[in-house]
Amino acid sequence: MIMMKTCIMLILIYYFNNVSLALLQANLLTKHYKELLKKMHKMFNGDEVLLNINExxxxxxxxxxxxxxxxxWLDYYKCLKEIYADIKQDRIIYPSALIALEGTSVTLECQICISPLEMYTTSLEWYFNSSNSKSSxxxxxxxxxxxxxxxxxxxxIIxxxxxxxxxxxxxxxVGHTVGSIYYLHVDSNMEPVNVYPDRASYILQTTMMKNxxxxxxxxxxxxxTWSSCSTCDxxxxxxxxxxxxVSLLEMSDHKSFINKRNKLPCKSRFLPEQVRLIPIIKNKKIEIMRQYCKxxxxxxxxxxxxxxxxxxxxxxxxxAGIFSMIQEMPKPLPSIARNVIYEKHNKKIKLVCPGNLNADVPIVWRIDDKIIIPSHIKSQSNGRIHINPQMQILFESLKFEDANIYSCSQNNEIAGIIKLVVVGEIEFKLNHHIILVGAIVIISVFFIIFWKAFKQRMRYTMH
Structure with a gap:
């Protein structure tokens, strides 16, 4: 009887185990089948054709x-078309020579065409080699x-x-691909410039060309390009x-010293010296076109x-500089540049704004909260103080009353502050003959004192 119960228990255990396993496998198959149907449904309805693909x-x-x-893709093909039109049949990409006045802005664009397939997998880097570097x-x-x-x-880059x-x-x-090279020449602003205050003179100047x-x-x-307006409202x-x-009158097949897109700045070091010394080229000044705006x-x-x-x-x-916690971290604004200048009385000096707010906007000078108007300060100082076309303050002869705090701003925001301190100068006018006579007198006095002291010592020694 006991043997019979044991056998029945074993049969029931075996049966229930098989049933549980079958049910578990059925559930797994059903789940897998549902996922497969879901993927097939997405494929046929166009929601997902490929898996694990970049959107x-x-x-x-x-x-x-x-x-x-x-x-x-349209931008990529347009870029390729422009590049091939530029290199033409020679298949040569010439570098570009640029010139900029010190204190102005320059924009350089990368001439490499990047396809959308490589846009998110490659990185673009900019490099620089100084003109003062001994190795290229x-x-x-x-x-x-x-x-x-x-x-x-x-x-x-700007x-x-x-x-x-x-x-x-x-x-x-980009990887092993190198873009076109820009050769930048920065000109100092020591030379005078021509300023055209109205539209008519500007149109006249742009049409002038000398051969x-x-x-x-x-x-x-x-x-x-035009800068932004210096203020608002x-x-x-x-x-x-x-x-x-300068550029060639006619493009020729033979090689010329002008091969950088058929133009070179007159002051570029790539232009031969004998060409730079031609009076028409040598005497041509930097020009500024200026207009009122609002x-x-x-x-x-x-x-x-x-x-x-x-x-x-x-x-x-x-x-106002307030951001939400869910926004991206904002880029920090350029800090206000500060400078303290000590200069002697009656000396000539030039104040240059020490900062820039990363904007191509003319500088506006202020003393405290008062704007310095170029025409007013020139007339009030009888030409001793004036602001040049590069918006720099020039003092022909410093006075003690010129000592002050000068601020320069862009877009109504302060970019730099200069504290000017005027110090006095004491000049000693000495005659070399007087110095020589005085030195002889002093040496003679010391010699007489020494001789008397020596004689007195000899007298005590004899006694």
Whole structure:
């Protein structure tokens, strides 16, 4: 009887184990089958054709991404078309020679075409080789900061408030591909410039072109883009710079010293010296076109967080420097540059704004809260103080009352502060003959004292 119960128990245990295993396998198969059907449904409905794919490479049914994807390819083919049109049949990419006045801004664009397939897998870097470098193989990586601003994709860089030491070669690289090289020449602002205050003189100047038949050259002015208005909600000034440029009258097949896109700045070191010394080229000055302007101040940028019903949950005034915790970390603004200058009385001095807010905007000078108007300060000082076209304050002869705190601003924001201290100078006018006679008298006195002391000592010794 006991044996029979034991056998029945074993049969029941075996049966229930098989049933549980079968049910478990059925559940797993059903789950796997449902997932497979779900994937097949997505495939046939166009929601997902490929798995584990970058959405920027295949935008699926997202119409916004599709348009972005299409535009990226159109831009890529347009870039290739422009590059091939530029190199023509020679298949040679010539470098570009640029010139900039010290304190102005320069924009450099990378000439490498990057396809959308490589856009998110490769990195673009900018490099620099100084004109003072002894080796052309030295390259320094360019980073944001000190007046250099990179675009989000590094396609171009903007250099504000250019310095003389920034002259040199610039180029971009993507992997093993090297872009066209820019040779930048920074000109000092010691020489006078021509300023055109109205539109008529500007049009007259742009149409003027002089030919140098001896070298088959033409000399003209290349104008930079307009700067932004110097202030907002009030009448301000905008300006642009014109630089002397030479190019060939006719493009020829033989090699010439002008092979950098058929134009060179007149002061470029790549232009032969005998050409730079031609009177027409040598005497041509840097030109500035200046116009009055007025623009509206930008409105405050408000970042808001709303719920599904449209109610405002959070508000942050980004223009006032207030940001939400869910926003990305904002880029820090350039710090205010400060400088203290000590100069002697009656000396000649030039005040240059020590800072820049990474903006191509003319400088506005202030003493306390009062704006320095160039025409007023020149007339009030009888020409002793004036502001040159580069917006630098020039003192022909310093006076003690010129000591003050000067601030320079862009877009109504302070970019730099200069504290000017005027010190007195005491001059001693000495006659060399008087100095010689005085030295002889002093030496004679010491010799007489020494001789009397020596005689007195000899007398005591004898006694």
């Amino acid at each position: 920027y490479e295949y935008p699926k049914t997202n119409e916004t991404l599709r348009q972005l994807h299409k535009q990226q 193989k030295v390259k320094n990586t360019l980073h944001d900061g000190k007046g250099i601003v990179n675009s989000p994709d590094n396609r171009y 250099m504000y408030n250019v310095k003389l030491e920034q002259a040199g070669a610039y180029w971009c690289e 140098v038949s001896e070298y088959k050259l033409k000399v003209y002015t290349t104008w930079a 009030a009448v301000g000034i905008k300006q642009r710079y014109g630089y002397c440029t 623009k509206k101040c930008r409105k405050d940028v408000i970042f808001e967080v709303r719920d599904n019903m449209g109610n405002i949950l959070e508000s942050a005034n980004n223009s």
